[in-house]
Amino acid sequence: MSAVAEQTMDNVSDQIREMGKRAKAAYQDLGQAETAAKNKALLTAAARLRDGRDVIKAANEKDMAFGRDKGLSEAMLDRLLLDDARIDAMAAGLEAIAELKDPIGDVMAEWERPNGLKIARVRVPLGVIGIIYESRPNVTADAGALCLKSGNAAILRGGSESIHSSGAIVDCLRAGLKEAGINEDAIQMIPTRDRAAVGALLSLSNYVDVVVPRGGRGLIERVQREARMPVFSHLDGICHVYLDKAADAQKALDIAVNAKMRRTGICGAMETLLVDQAVAADLLPPVMDALIEQGCEIRGDEVVQGLDGRVIPAVEDDWGTEYLEPILSIKTVGGVDDAIDHINRYGSHHTDSIVTEDDPTAEIFLARVDSAIVIRNASTQFADGGEFGMGAEIGISTGRMHARGPVGTEQLTSFKYVVRGTGQTRP
Amino acid sequence: MSAVAEQTMDNVSDQIREMGKRAKAAYQDLGQAETAAKNKALLTAAARLRDGRDVIKAANEKDMAFGRDKGLSEAMLDRLLLDDARIDAMAAGLEAIAELKDPIGDVMAEWERPNGLKIARVRVPLGVIGIIYESRPNVTADAGALCLKSGNAAILRGGSESIHSSGAIVDCLRAGLKEAGINEDAIQMIPTRDRAAVGALLSLSNYVDVVVPRGGRGLIERVQREARMPVFSHLDGICHVYLDKAADAQKALDIAVNAKMRRTGICGAMETLLVDQAVAADLLPPVMDALIEQGCEIRGDEVVQGLDGRVIPAVEDDWGTEYLEPILSIKTVGGVDDAIDHINRYGSHHTDSIVTEDDPTAEIFLARVDSAIVIRNASTQFADGGEFGMGAEIGISTGRMHARGPVGTEQLTSFKYVVRGTGQTRP
Known part of the structure; x- marks a missing residue:
């Protein structure tokens, strides 16, 4: 040849x-x-x-x-x-x-x-x-x-x-x-x-x-x-994890860290973490400590900045950026509806996850987030044909026609x- | 309004x-x-x-x-x-x-x-x-x-x-x-x-x-x-019926006449009739009599012309034409392989039917004709979402992506x- x-x-x-x-x-x-x-x-x-x-x-x-x-x-x-x-x-x-x-x-x-x-x-x-x-x-x-x-x-x-x-x-x-x-x-x-x-x-x-x-x-x-x-094809993988007010703290920590840091360069890596403002002060500090310890840069809104002096102010562009690097934007939201609106607006319809113990809230999220893959209580890094049991994949599609997902x-x-x-x- | x-x-x-x-x-x-x-x-x-x-x-x-x-x-x-x-x-x-x-x-x-x-x-x-x-x-x-x-x-x-x-x-x-x-x-x-x-x-x-x-x-x-x-969408409905050498003569007559004449202006109407040359002299005369009696013009190859003086010589363009009128082109072929080659070359990948009592021949035709709808022993005019039991249709697609057929x-x-x-x- x-x-x-x-x-x-x-x-x-x-x-x-x-x-x-x-x-x-x-x-x-x-x-x-x-x-x-x-x-x-x-x-x-x-x-x-x-x-x-x-x-x-x-x-x-x-x-x-x-x-x-x-x-x-x-x-x-x-x-x-x-x-x-x-x-x-x-x-x-x-x-x-x-x-x-x-x-x-x-x-x-x-x-x-x-x-x-x-x-x-x-x-x-x-x-x-x-x-x-x-x-x-x-x-x-x-x-x-x-x-x-x-x-x-x-x-x-x-x-x-x-x-x-x-x-x-x-x-x-x-x-x-x-x-x-x-x-x-x-x-x-x-x-x-x-x-x-x-x-x-x-x-x-x-x-x-x-x-x-x-x-x-x-x-x-x-x-x-x-x-x-x-x-x-998929152009971007701007994947989100949303920590609901009914999130289990340990699952929130495990999933957020894995979704961001397991591999930062793949399309299923989390790029933005959303958190219900009611629980931000409880859930975020351990998550941010673990991420920063592993070398991740955090860019956050004002509430997030107030929780940790190491947080860099996020700008509008951060919400629509696929870093593919150890950088994470974090935003506090008013609840699941806000989270869904944010994801449907800034996301890339690839893979988005909610961490919650509340069934009705989970179902609202799974139904209304308009992405190829929607997840409850697991890492976005499972977005993969092999992990789905499909054996192998030729790629992931974010289009709605014919093939969607792996x-x-x-x-x-x-x-x-x-x-x-x-x-x-x-x- | x-x-x-x-x-x-x-x-x-x-x-x-x-x-x-x-x-x-x-x-x-x-x-x-x-x-x-x-x-x-x-x-x-x-x-x-x-x-x-x-x-x-x-x-x-x-x-x-x-x-x-x-x-x-x-x-x-x-x-x-x-x-x-x-x-x-x-x-x-x-x-x-x-x-x-x-x-x-x-x-x-x-x-x-x-x-x-x-x-x-x-x-x-x-x-x-x-x-x-x-x-x-x-x-x-x-x-x-x-x-x-x-x-x-x-x-x-x-x-x-x-x-x-x-x-x-x-x-x-x-x-x-x-x-x-x-x-x-x-x-x-x-x-x-x-x-x-x-x-x-x-x-x-x-x-x-x-x-x-x-x-x-x-x-x-x-x-x-x-x-x-x-x-x-579908651009054309150049639909075929193929009368195999193992066709039942009554089914051949009923299906050919219905596929052409029930309604000539719909996309599922037959435009070309193919027939195994071995049985052309047996099967075609009653089919052509019935069609001509109902006002259909027949355009045929030399064998077909030899069977009936009313047949007009078909030209190359006839094989790729969607008449949507009471006009039919008829061609004799060497068998099911020839018929399949003709359909895949000149057809529009819409709906094509074989009339045969022979199971292996039928399965070859159904597998290898590359159309949205392939039929054995029934009229092409069944190409319709309502007839398929789908309730209603917005159209018929001849594309291979996402939606195919009704x-x-x-x-x-x-x-x-x-x-x-x-x-x-x-x-």
């Missing part, structure tokens, strides 16, 4: 269109493939990853050299690196996806009409999925495998820094498809660093049914702006109505 | 944006409304339609006068006309929608994780729905009521010829909302004939979550091209994940 990876494209948009056509044709094959064939492809690909680790590491070394020349930060270089442990993890990921239930062919609902027509709603693949992502090469394996399992052809566009690594991984996936007798073009990688390829892919609405961008805000915004097909194999499907009759005509 | 209907808009796009804002605010109210309140609104609106029939007929007379001045055809004028029977039918439609199950709050799936988290996927409304339609004023009642029942705010844009009639109907719907204590702005009508209003609505992606166009090809194409939000109240919903914990934090 590295030969392909270094090729230049004379006419990028023509070549991307050709990839689209081949993907659509391959989908006709993969979309009809038996579960056993798809699993064989996945397991073969996993074996190829393990057996071909030297090839993959050599390809990765080219990317690392390119990254060092380009002056990537140590953190970025670490994201790019593939070592034995990470190759094994990718292979294990493919094996786990082989274990998942095949969603295709599932009868979602079934009923009979008075005239004897039997109607079934049956899951089918979406078609062709474009995935555009940044540096981590393991996304190549995860995304390709999720599409394969759900019967969708994939066109992958990884970060330009990881082009050789991704190419070597795609070779393994395609070898698996071939071994299973499935059209290899069901997984294709765009073999150029040319940025025009992204624009060409996003305009390919005849061949690409949905695009999933994974990466920073710049990438997501570009995709949302330019795509001529539906997009599964996007796993089921969310990568559509359906059709299958009607079985005995000669019925419509009167 | 007629005063409003005649107002001119100084700045259309500002005013449409204001309507969008009001719709979004009203959705917060309607989306949380109890089933009983929504049904009260619908039943009150039905009563207002019946009791206010004189007002409605007077408004309709203004539209009819406008239509006659504009030189509308008799058929168009008939579509526009509201008489007592049609007003009663609209009211009965609202009452039927009140009877439907409320989809909102439905628990679609529910499971518990090993850590004790209880996860439920719960139906919620989509948000704000824009509906753009042509002359028939009864769409105002149907579309408004379906949105209301499914908790979605609606912005209606009817045909310019029906603006007074639609305004009078919207008055009844809003009176119902008011009586039920729900924010009236949950149903709004664009009160101008200015065509710029459509463009303004289609650009309002911050406030309008989905657009449903209903009308001719010109309207659908414009909406698909300009909309900055998802669209539920779009009823369930298809006008999204979902959220509701997670109930007992203090869980993520390790």
